[in-house]
Amino acid sequence: MIPGRMDAALDRVTRVRGVRGAMLVSSDDGLVVADALMEGVRGNAVAALAASLATRLGRAMEAAGAGEQRFVHLAAAKGKLLLMPAPAGMLLVALTDQRANVGLARLEMQQAVEGLS
Amino acid sequence: MKARVVEPWLVEPVERFVRETGARLTLIMTPAGQVLAQYGFTRAVEVMAAAALGAGIAASTGEIVRMLDEPAFRALNHQSPTHGIFLGHFDSPRGGLLALVVYGADTSIGLVQLFFEDLVADLAAAAPPPPTRGPVLAADFERDLNESLATLFR
Numbered sequence: 001m002i003p004g005r006m007d008a009a010l011d012r013v014t015r016v017r018g019v020r021g022a023m024l025v026s027s028d029d030g031l032v033v034a035d036a037l038m039e040g041v042r043g044n045a046v047a048a049l050a051a052s053l054a055t056r057l058g059r060a061m062e063a064a065g066a067g068e069q070r071f072v073h074l075a076a077a078k079g080k081l082l083l084m085p086a087p088a089g090m091l092l093v094a095l096t097d098q099r100a101n102v103g104l105a106r107l108e109m110q111q112a113v114e115g116l117s
Numbered sequence: 118m119k120a121r122v123v124e125p126w127l128v129e130p131v132e133r134f135v136r137e138t139g140a141r142l143t144l145i146m147t148p149a150g151q152v153l154a155q156y157g158f159t160r161a162v163e164v165m166a167a168a169a170l171g172a173g174i175a176a177s178t179g180e181i182v183r184m185l186d187e188p189a190f191r192a193l194n195h196q197s198p199t200h201g202i203f204l205g206h207f208d209s210p211r212g213g214l215l216a217l218v219v220y221g222a223d224t225s226i227g228l229v230q231l232f233f234e235d236l237v238a239d240l241a242a243a244a245p246p247p248p249t250r251g252p253v254l255a256a257d258f259e260r261d262l263n264e265s266l267a268t269l270f271r
Contacts, residue, residue, distance in 0.1 A: 025227075029226050029227055030225035030227020030228055031225075031226065031230075044227065044230065047227055048225065048227030048230070049228070049231070051225060052225065052227075052228055
């Protein structure tokens with residue numbers, strides 16, 4: 001995968017208002033492949049925990065017969081975590097604040113993932 | 118299964134690390150291979166072998182690092198389809214220590230690395246001041262080693 005395409009994908013997501021950062025994470029390893037994060041975000045911690053969360057949720061969906069995972073939206077008191085599977089065993093992760101438009105962020109994430117294919 | 122330790126201050130940090138990462142085996146030891154804590158091993162001979170091999174890997178990698186004029190050895194990771202092995206060196210109030218961690222496919226190197234950072238901080242916070250020691254004699258070393266192994270498998 002060409003690094004320039006990863007940067008373009010992250011750039012697309014981080015341009016959405018309220019997005020504090022985006023990362024491409026190796027799903028199996030939980031390691032950061034590429035990132036564009038605001039200062040103060042612990043990228044390695046988010047990557048490891050988000051990959052673990054996606055794996056466990058994926059298993060739960062599988063067990064429930066719901067098919068493969070498409071998108072995860074986790075809302076917390078001060079922000080949101082958005083996850084979307086990406087090609088080559090990666091996971092696109094976006095961190096937003098409370099005011100971010102999740103619908104728009106999801107659309108941009110989808111197009112970013114398509115750009116990586 | 119509980120962590121077996123030579124000194125009680127090691128229990129909580131090691132058990133937290135195992136709980137958070139889901140590691141199958143964990144060994145905390147000195148760079149010389151003297152074991153301070155273990156989790157998951159059932160036989161003393163396995164602990165001795167793993168400690169000797171881990172210390173040997175750290176020593177030989179450290180020598181390569183030295184030849185390359187790089188800073189000291191910090192960590193190594195081996196990944197196979199079913200298991201991963203992480204070997205990390207860290208500084209503690211008791212001097213340099215090594216952590217050898219074997220983990221399965223239900224966790225990841227990202228999680229192990231993340232909680233390894235927490236383990237190092239937890240051990241630094243929990244460690245009592247180092248005891249004053251006299252000169253190390255061969256007879257004392259063998260006695261200490263046997264006492265440590267007896268404690269770890271009591």
